[in-house]
Amino acid sequence: MDGLGPFERYEEKLIRAGLAAAGETLLLGAATPPVVPSAPPHPRQSPAGEGGAPSAPGERGGMIWNRADSLTTTLTNAARRLGRGAILAAIPPEPCRSIVRCLAAAPEGVIRPQDFETRVFLTDLPVWKTGGEEELTTRLERRRAVVAADGMIVATAKRELETAIVIYSAVSFAVFVKFFLDLLPRPGQRRAPDETTAALAAKIRSQLDRPPRGDPPPEATTPLPVGPFATETAIRAAIAATGRRTVATGLVNSSFGNISYRRNDELFITGRGRALDDLEGGIVVVPLGGPAPRDAGASTELPAHRRIVLETPYRAVLHGHPPFCVILSLDCREYDCPARGDCHRFCPRERRIAGHAVVSGEAGGGPHGLDRAVPPAVRETGAAIVHGHGVFTAGREDFRDAFRLLEELETTCRRLFFEKLLNNDGASGAPSGGSATSQPREAATP
Ligand SMILES: [Zn+2]
Ligand SMILES: [Zn+2]
Numbered sequence: 001m002d003g004l005g006p007f008e009r010y011e012e013k014l015i016r017a018g019l020a021a022a023g024e025t026l027l028l029g030a031a032t033p034p035v036v037p038s039a040p041p042h043p044r045q046s047p048a049g050e051g052g053a054p055s056a057p058g059e060r061g062g063m064i065w066n067r068a069d070s071l072t073t074t075l076t077n078a079a080r081r082l083g084r085g086a087i088l089a090a091i092p093p094e095p096c097r098s099i100v101r102c103l104a105a106a107p108e109g110v111i112r113p114q115d116f117e118t119r120v121f122l123t124d125l126p127v128w129k130t131g132g133e134e135e136l137t138t139r140l141e142r143r144r145a146v147v148a149a150d151g152m153i154v155a156t157a158k159r160e161l162e163t164a165i166v167i168y169s170a171v172s173f174a175v176f177v178k179f180f181l182d183l184l185p186r187p188g189q190r191r192a193p194d195e196t197t198a199a200l201a202a203k204i205r206s207q208l209d210r211p212p213r214g215d216p217p218p219e220a221t222t223p224l225p226v227g228p229f230a231t232e233t234a235i236r237a238a239i240a241a242t243g244r245r246t247v248a249t250g251l252v253n254s255s256f257g258n259i260s261y262r263r264n265d266e267l268f269i270t271g272r273g274r275a276l277d278d279l280e281g282g283i284v285v286v287p288l289g290g291p292a293p294r295d296a297g298a299s300t301e302l303p304a305h306r307r308i309v310l311e312t313p314y315r316a317v318l319h320g321h322p323p324f325c326v327i328l329s330l331d332c333r334e335y336d337c338p339a340r341g342d343c344h345r346f347c348p349r350e351r352r353i354a355g356h357a358v359v360s361g362e363a364g365g366g367p368h369g370l371d372r373a374v375p376p377a378v379r380e381t382g383a384a385i386v387h388g389h390g391v392f393t394a395g396r397e398d399f400r401d402a403f404r405l406l407e408e409l410e411t412t413c414r415r416l417f418f419e420k421l422l423n424n425d426g427a428s429g430a431p432s433g434g435s436a437t438s439q440p441r442e443a444a445t446p
Contacts, residue, residue, distance in 0.1 A: 006034040007066035010161060014090070017247075017254055017277075019165075019172060021093035025152060028066040029075055031085035034161050063087070075154070078136045084156040088164040095204040096172045097151035099179045102200055104149045111147065113178035115326055116389035117170035117256065119344070120363065121145075125171060128154065145171050166273075169255035173321065180327045183421055205418060212250075219248035219277070227316065227398025232285075235261050235268045240279040242318060242399040243270070247277035251410050252320035254278070257390065258299035259399070262288065262315035269298045269305055276320065300364045303371035304392065312379040314394035318402040321390035322410035324417050329358050330388045331420070344388045354412045356383045363389070383409060 004012065007028050014020035028034075063076040075087050091097055103111045104127045111125040118124065126139040128146040136154070139146045144167045145155040153171045157163035183193055183201055193201065224245060225238040239259045247254045254277045260269035265288045274282035284297045290306055299305070301319055308317050334340075334349045343349075343360055345368040351358040357377035361370025374392050377384035383393045383405050391409055395401035 006161075010034070010165065011066065014088075014165065017169075018093060018250075019169060019253075020090045021097075024091045024093070025069070025071070025089065026066070026091075027069055027071060027075065027087070027089040028161060029063040029072065029079065029087040029089075030161055031063055031079070031159075033064055034086075074131070074133045074136060077133050078140060079156065081137050082140055082156070083158070084140075085159040086157040086161045086164040087154065088156075088161065088168045089152060089154040090168070091150065091152050092172050095200070095207060096176065098200050099175050099204075100147050100151040100153060101149065102197055103175055103179060104147050104151075111175065111178060113174040114181070114330055114344075114388055115174050115177045116321070116344070116363065116386075118174045119388075121167055121170040122174060125174070128152075147171065147175070162273075166255045169253050173253050173256070173323065176323050177326050177330070180324075180417065181330050184331050184417075201421075208414065217248045219244040220250075224400045224403060225398060226400070227395075229261065229263070229398065232268075235263060236280070236283050238316075238399060239268060239270065239283055242403060243276040243279045245403060246318065246320055246406065249407065251322045251407060252276065252390075257318075257320035258301050258305070259319070260299075260302075260305040260309070260317045261399075262309035265289065267302075267306060267309060269302060271297055272299055274299075301370075303365035303369055304374045307371045307375045308378050308392065308394055311375040312394060314378065314382070314396055314402075316395040316397070316399045316402055317378075317392060318394070318399060318406055319390060319392045320406060322406060322413070324413035325353070325385055325391050325410055326388060328353050328413045328417055329385050331417075332358075332387075347387065353385055354409060354416070356381050356385055356409065358385045358387055360387045385409070 010028055011026055014026065015022050020026045063079060065072045071089065075089055079087055092100065109127045109129065111127065113125065122145060123143060126143055126146045128136050128139055128148045136146065140156060144157065145153060147153050153168055155164045155168035155171060157167060222241065222245065224241055225234065227238065229235045229238055239261055242259055246252055254275040257276045258270040260267050267286050267288050268283055269286060270279055271282045271284045284294060286292055286294045286298050286302065288306060288310065295302055305317050309315050332343060332351065334351065337343060337347060337349050339347045345360055345362055347360040357380065359370065359373035359377050361373045362368045363370065365371050370386055374384045374386065378392055378394050382401065383391060385391050391406055393402040393405040
C-alpha cells in the first residue's frame with residue numbers, strides 16, 4: 001500500500017508509538033527476513049523462560065539489519081551464541097532515555113522493577129556496561145532484555161521481531177514505573193532523591209503537564225460510537241475505535257491491554273497478542289459460558305472479561321496499563337500486611353485509590369487469577385485497579401464511560417502521585433491512608 005518494507009513499517013510504528021526516536025539509534029535485526037507486520041504472532045503465550053533454550057537462528061547465524069551500524073556485529077554475535085532470532089536495539093525518546101540512563105547508573109548493575117510487565121517478561125533488567133559482546137551475551141543468557149548506560153534498550157526474542165517489540169515496550173514501561181515509584185519516600189528510607197534525579201522528575205512532570213504541540217491525532221478526539229451495538233460490524237468497529245483512542249490519548253502503551261463487548265451469549269474480545277491500536281481484524285468471538293476451543297485465540301485476560309460481563313451490569317470492558325495508576329497501586333503503605341511480597345497475587349488488605357478498589361491477582365485465571373477479584377470491584381464503582389498491573393473499567397452499553405473512567409483515573413493518579421511527592425507523604429511510616437486513599441469520588445455513572 002505505502003510501499004514500505006517490513007523494517008520500515010516497524011520503524012514507523014515504533015516512532016509513531018513514541019517508543020523510538022527518529023534520527024536516533026534504532027536497530028532491527030532478524031535471522032530470517034521479517035514479514036510485513038499485520039497479524040502479529042502470540043508474544044504473550046510464552047510469558048517466561050524464552051531466554052534459556054538455544055536454537056539456531058539462520059543457518060550460519062547471520063542477521064539481516066534495517067541499517068548499517070557499528071553495533072550490529074556485536075549484536076549479531078551475541079544473538080547467534082544465544083539462539084535469538086530477533087533483536088531491537090534502540091535509544092528511546094525522552095523521558096524514557098533519561099530514565100534508563102538514571103537507573104542504569106546505579107552501582108548494582110541490575111534494575112529491579114516490580115510491575116506486571118517485569119514479572120511476566122523480564123524478571124529484572126541487567127545493565128550492559130561495557131558495550132562488549134562477552135558481557136552482553138552473559139547478561140542476556142537468562143534475560144530477554146538489557147539496558148545500557150547511554151539509555152539504550154536491547155530487547156531480544158527467539159524468532160519474531162513483533163515479540164522483541166513487546167519486550168522492548170515492557171522495558172520502557174517498567175523503567176518509567178520504577179523511576180517514579182522509587183521517588184516516593186518509604187519508612188526508614190528518608191533519603192531524598194539526589195539532585196539529578198529530582199531535576200529529571202521535575203522535568204518529566206512539566207512535560208507531562210504541558211499540552212502536546214500541534215493538533216492531537218484524529219484518533220485521540222474522534223467521539224466513541226454510541227451503543228448498544230447489535231451488529232457484529234458495529235461491535236468490532238467500537239472495540240477498534242476504543243483501542244485506538246486509548247493509545248492515541250497517550251494513556252497506555254499499545255502492547256498491553258484488551259477490550260471486550262458482550263452480545264447475548266457471545267463475547268467479542270481482542271485476540272491474543274494484538275496491539276491495542278490495531279484491532280481491525282484482530283477481534284475474536286467466544287461463547288460467554290466457556291471455556292471453549294476458541295478461547296485459545298483470545299486475550300489472556302479472557303477469564304476476567306467473561307466474569308465482569310456475567311457478574312456485573314456492564315457489557316463493555318476496557319483493560320489497559322496506565323502508568324500512574326500502576327505506580328500508585330504499587331505504593332502500598334500496608335507495611336505490616338501478612339502477604340507483603342506476594343500482594344500482587346493475593347492481598348488481604350482493602351485499599352482504594354480515588355474511591356476505586358485496588359485488587360490483586362495474576363493474569364489469566366487460576367487459583368490467584370485476577371478474574372476473581374476484579375468483577376466485584378467493577379460492579380461497585382465501574383473500575384478496578386489491579387496491583388502493579390493496570391486498570392479494568394466498564395460501561396453498560398458502549399465504551400464511552402469505560403474510556404472516560406480510565407482517563408480520569410490516570411489523570412487523578414498522576415495528580416495524587418505528585419501531591420504525595422510534594423508532601424513527602426509516607427516518610428513518617430503512616431500505616432495506611434494517605435492522599436491517594438482518602439478521596440472517595442463519584443462512582444461510574446453508566
Ligand atoms: Zn494487563
Ligand atoms: Zn498486602
